[in-house]
Amino acid sequence: MLLVVFATTFALAQGAVDKRRSGYQDMGEALQKMQDDDTANPGMLFVQLGEQLWAKPAGAANKSCADCHAAGSMKGVAARYPAIAKATDQPVDLEGRINLCRTVHQQAEPFALENRELLSLEAYVAHQSRGQPIAPPDDPRLGPFRAQGAEIYRRRQGQLNLSCAICHDDNAGKKLAGVTIPQAHPTGYPLYRLEWQALGSLKRRLRNCLIGIRAEAYPSDAVEYVALEIYLMDRARGMVFESPGVRP
Numbered sequence: 001m002l003l004v005v006f007a008t009t010f011a012l013a014q015g016a017v018d019k020r021r022s023g024y025q026d027m028g029e030a031l032q033k034m035q036d037d038d039t040a041n042p043g044m045l046f047v048q049l050g051e052q053l054w055a056k057p058a059g060a061a062n063k064s065c066a067d068c069h070a071a072g073s074m075k076g077v078a079a080r081y082p083a084i085a086k087a088t089d090q091p092v093d094l095e096g097r098i099n100l101c102r103t104v105h106q107q108a109e110p111f112a113l114e115n116r117e118l119l120s121l122e123a124y125v126a127h128q129s130r131g132q133p134i135a136p137p138d139d140p141r142l143g144p145f146r147a148q149g150a151e152i153y154r155r156r157q158g159q160l161n162l163s164c165a166i167c168h169d170d171n172a173g174k175k176l177a178g179v180t181i182p183q184a185h186p187t188g189y190p191l192y193r194l195e196w197q198a199l200g201s202l203k204r205r206l207r208n209c210l211i212g213i214r215a216e217a218y219p220s221d222a223v224e225y226v227a228l229e230i231y232l233m234d235r236a237r238g239m240v241f242e243s244p245g246v247r248p
Contacts, residue, residue, distance in 0.1 A: 023182040035246040043192040043244025046199045050124025059108025078126040079134045079241045126243035136233045149231025158215030185236040188245020
């Protein structure tokens with residue numbers, strides 16, 4: 001009887017093990033060391049630029065981010081985005097939140113998407129959440145967008161008739177062009193990809209995936225990208241946030 005109880009308890013414990021993996025865990029040791037060492041991680045150059053921009057006044061209001069936000073106040077913030085923006089009742093990602101602050105509070109022109117300054121500010125904010133658990137807000141207004149993201153994730157698209165789930169669920173851990181297919185948990189964004197030789201957002205990665213399966217990419221400001229990010233962040237709930245990540 002004791003053996004049966006032990007075996008049952010052990011099986012339940014094994015079933016409860018979190019089998020999710022960050023893309024970091026699927027990289028080689030050299031790339032892991034590059035990410036871990038702030039003096040070798042190329043993404044830290046953007047964090048440093050973002051810190052300078054954070055303190056720089058901008059726009060007609062001549063205000064800086066630091067004028068409103070105390071040092072260290074951004075800890076955990078990136079791990080909770082996307083979220084609903086108060087002014088619009090629509091979800092925004094971290095880039096969108098930065099641009100809203102820029103237009104509303106600084107009275108400045110919004111940054112273009114993937115703009116170096118925008119990515120640097122995003123990297124600076126995201127870096128302050130490094131080591132924090134991903135914790136999407138339990139806002140019921142996000143529900144429809146999360147469902148939309150889940151549907152897009154599972155939908156076959158493009159000339160190759162593939163979905164995100166086919167690669168990142170069904171074939172995660174296998175090799176594609178010599179690189180391990182990750183489970184697609186957005187733990188390190190914005191991150192530095194060796195393929196890009198630059199820092200990039202999750203939106204850029206999603207666009208790349210759509211182009212890779214020969215599907216038509218959504219417009220840069222499409223809500224579909226935010227919906228996908230809402231779903232992916234919920235899927236990664238509780239995993240450690242590690243921006244700026246490094247990936248092949």
